[in-house]
Amino acid sequence: MKSVLRWGFLGASRIGHALAGAMRSAGHTLHGVAVRDTQRAASYADKHGFARTYASYDELLDDPQVDAVYNPLANHLHFPWSERALQAGKHLLCEKPFMLSAHEVSQLNRVARPARLVIAEAFMHRHHPQYADALALIGQGELGELRSASASHRFTLTNPTDYRWHAEFGGGALYDVGCYCVSALRLLLGREPQRVSASQHLHGDIDATLTGWLDFGSGFTAHFDCSLEAQGGST
Known part of the structure; x- marks a missing residue:
């Protein structure tokens, strides 16, 4: 290229x-x-x-x-x-x-x-220097042995006509902001989940709020929550 x-x-x-x-x-x-x-x-x-x-x-x-x-x-x-x-x-x-x-x-x-x-x-965050530093700290053992992790991304979507409120347009919290949580956890942990589960609060036919659980095996788990109807930013 x-x-x-x-x-x-x-x-x-x-x-x-x-x-x-x-x-x-x-x-x-x-x-x-x-x-x-x-x-x-x-x-x-x-x-x-x-x-x-x-x-x-x-x-x-x-x-x-x-x-x-x-x-x-x-x-x-x-x-x-x-x-x-x-x-x-x-x-x-x-x-x-x-x-x-x-x-x-x-x-x-x-x-x-x-x-x-x-x-x-x-996903521009994957190329940010802060993530490179975080990966280096994890790799050097600065955080000790990792046993669990969590992530969240929430905001309030106030426009009732926004396409993200409609399933036929690919709406929902998981697609819009939960994907950041899943991407970040997979990147920082350097592995893929073996089992996943989730619960959701529906707004019509989309997940307005969703909480997910990721089992990476060997007793290592992570959870995340995402929402289009709650305050909280991202962590």
Whole structure:
């Protein structure tokens, strides 16, 4: 893969603001952004320094000058547009949750591997120096023998029309913020759980609050809680 990539963004997302700046700082090129609203597209491109805009996602994906695609769309759109990007020969950076099922991940791998395309989930915390320091402390035994761990991520989602309140759009606390807890625990503990269980408080058909338990074997357990309806931040 080239060390300097020409990036295309699917949509003018708020979460893409910081990422656009990071990409520029790393020396990459912000080639284009695809937004149906031409006025919004022009404003977003001007603010972040994109070279051009596209009126549709397909138009961006069909551009041979785009090397890699960032997909920050709503959760239920992660798979179809990520698959389409890979089929167009683009490397892929997709927002969390990467996909909504293991089957979708397998499908993307079947497209990406033969074409030697890189796919990645946008969990930036995994590359933060603080996590490198934490892993070093754990590896050096500074915390002693680890027997249990916990994580939490909670906030109050007040917009009743937000897609995260709807299961058909990939809503729910686990997909939105619980994934951070699970990712962090797996990274810091350096192992995969052997058994998992969870309980939830439903809001309509989504998990508004969820508490999970992870059994990593040999008596080592971890738990996490996540919520769209509670205060508390992340730990």
